[in-house]
Amino acid sequence: MNQTTAVASPLGAEATKPRSRWTKHFWGYAFVLPAVAIFLLFLWLPIVKGIVFSFYHIDFVKGNTYVGLDNYKLIFKDPDVGTAVKNTLYYMFLCIVIGFWVPILFAISISELRRFQGFARIAAYLPYVVPVVVLYGLWRWLYDPVGPFNAALEKVGITPINFMTDKSWSMISIVIMETWQQFGSAMLIYLAAILSIPRDWYEAAEIDGAGVWRRIWHITLPAIRNQIGLLLLLQLIGTSQGYQSQLAMLDGGPNNATLTYALYIVKYAFNSFNYGVASALGVLMFLVLGVLAVIQHRLSTRGGNAA
Amino acid sequence: MKSTERGIVSSYDMKKPLNKTVYVLMCIVVAVMCVSMLYPIATALFNGLKANVEVNSFPPHFLPQEWHFDNYKKGWSFIDLPLYLRNTLLIFVGNMVVTVVVIGFAAFSLSRLDWPYRKAVYYFFLATLFIPPTTYIIPNFINLRDLHLMNTFWAFWLPAGANAFYLLLLKSFFDGINQELFEAFRVDGASEPRVFWQLAFPLSVPIFATLAIFVFATSWNDWFWPSMVMGGEHYPLATAIKKFVIDARRLDLNIRFAILTMIMIPPIVIFLIFQRFIVRGLHLGGVKG
Missing domain, CATH: 1.10.3720.10 (MetI-like)
Incomplete structure (x- = not known):
């Protein structure tokens, strides 16, 4: 704004007329006001309400009643909460073991392709474009006891697996399905980072006698270190809140084997209509995840400056 | 990408048999990945064109034995x-x-x-x-x-x-x-x-x-x-x-797949057309988190 007056004065005297503080900043406030109102009403208000509701029994008909810490006491007595926490940690663990390395591996492999690189990239990303509801319908059929996967297993002589109804398989099946759908987007981020590594570095390393593996280990992986850290945290934040696939595919079953914490929140609210306990579960989850989110922001601002 | 002559692997590396084998293996893995990405999408498409008996048969066929395009009409009216x-x-x-x-x-x-x-x-x-x-x-x-x-x-x-x-x-x-x-x-x-x-x-x-x-x-x-x-x-x-x-409890699988295909195709087409924007958006999303 200071520059405005400096530039404007030779052109027109009107622009330099002293204006009151209010008119000077009028548009600044006017532009930001709707967003402030909407953020207040649809983000901050629910967030605060969540904390308040966690001390209340919510009843849409008779009105809310203050119950003190009863909701929290109920949570710590409920054995299913423990199951849900365990399942969530197991789900996060599986997503890393089954899913996290896949995009890194394929990003490096695809970056080395001399031909069909564009095709491989599109093929890897395509499942991400398939709507999730289609995904559920499709994979229920693929995982069917008499579906294509079991047909393939039978051909190689392995006894059929009940991917969905076997307790020890259900969570793994969901993670495989989600990895199939989602690894392409992470792969593209890694690929972009790998392709921006100067080729001379590899040349220099090769002249110094470093083999292919050592080049990957000492040049490629360190160069995408920021992306690896960031995506790992984003994945942890995302999977710690995961519930939609578990809900849509198995409704938390068989025998609570895919009941995640977030799914339990949803079930408390929309199956038991106990919104107070559901809010309290949300508050507890926030306390744990808030720490993760702060770390993520630290890393992402660092990554952004480096890029 | 065409202008770069080398990646991690140089043409000199490819002369060593071990590197060459690993490289060929890697290409096979990528090819398998491409097939396993496209296969389920293709099955959704083809299942939507089969007779219902065929979708439920074991072991399943990939291509329909008879083509039932009227599944789409039934799905549309369902x-x-x-x-x-x-x-x-x-x-x-x-x-x-x-x-x-x-x-x-x-x-x-x-x-x-x-x-x-x-x-x-x-x-x-x-x-x-x-x-x-x-x-x-x-x-x-x-x-x-x-x-x-x-x-x-x-x-x-x-x-x-x-x-x-x-x-x-x-x-x-x-x-x-x-x-x-x-x-x-x-x-x-x-x-x-x-x-x-x-x-x-x-x-x-x-x-x-x-x-x-x-x-x-x-x-x-x-x-x-x-x-x-x-x-x-x-x-x-x-x-x-x-x-x-x-x-739905009572809906034939082939009709189901025909409907799923109908809502799967538009985003895929949009993706193929607007690929460049989407990839850039992802990049933004990844870096700025």
Whole structure:
């Protein structure tokens, strides 16, 4: 704004007329006001309400009643909460073991392709474009006891697996399905980072006698270190809140084997209509995840400056 | 990519037999990956063209033995797709308008206008990024109920303006526009709204296009939240498919797959056309988190 007056004065005297503080900043406030109102009403208000509701029994008909810490006491007595926490940690663990390395591996492999690189990239990303509801319908059929996967297993002589109804398989099946759908987007981020590594570095390393593996280990992986850290945290934040696939595919079953914490929140609210306990579960989850989110922001601002 | 002569592996490395074997293996793995990505999508397509008996036969065939194109006609009459498509598009267009007007103006103000306490307001927006949405999903639902927005499209349109991530993307884009362009406009006596509509907005079309893809993907994909907030008539496509097709007890599998194919094809086509924007958007999303 200071520059405005400096530039404007030779052109027109009107622009330099002293204006009151209010008119000077009028548009600044006017532009930001709707967003402030909407953020207040649809983000901050629910967030605060969540904390308040966690001390209340919510009843849409008779009105809310203050119950003190009863909701929290109920949570710590409920054995299913423990199951849900365990399942969530197991789900996060599986997503890393089954899913996290896949995009890194394929990003490096695809970056080395001399031909069909564009095709491989599109093929890897395509499942991400398939709507999730289609995904559920499709994979229920693929995982069917008499579906294509079991047909393939039978051909190689392995006894059929009940991917969905076997307790020890259900969570793994969901993670495989989600990895199939989602690894392409992470792969593209890694690929972009790998392709921006100067080729001379590899040349220099090769002249110094470093083999292919050592080049990957000492040049490629360190160069995408920021992306690896960031995506790992984003994945942890995302999977710690995961519930939609578990809900849509198995409704938390068989025998609570895919009941995640977030799914339990949803079930408390929309199956038991106990919104107070559901809010309290949300508050507890926030306390744990808030720490993760702060770390993520630290890393992402660092990554952004480096890029 | 064509100009680079080497990647990690050079032509010299390829002369060693071990490296060559590993490289060939790697190509096979990538090929297997491509097939396993495309195979399920193709099965959805072909299952929608089979006779119902054939979809249920074991072991399953990949290609249909007889082609039943009338499955699509049956699927079309089973569910009122145009109605739900209209709802999805209404949600998308409304969300996009709110994104441009509310978030666009706010980002412009934060980036290009000078006023007191700007930094504080910026953090007021930014802080919402640290609160995972699942933790307040229930109070959010009750809040919409208290505001009497249930079963109206406003329940989607208004909260669409509360997205700190989009605000951040737009702000950093506006930050990158040359300051002198703005000064030139203001010197000519343009008011701030005109500066936004005639300068900032046209220059930011690429970033708005990227946002449009995000917003489209959300409105096309999201099924759970709408199923809570909306009732039958107002369901968007994804929710309607989940409730009436995926959860349907009495619906032949081949018809089911025909319907799934019909709603799978549009986003795939859009992706193939707008690939470049989408890839850029992803990159932004990844770096700025």
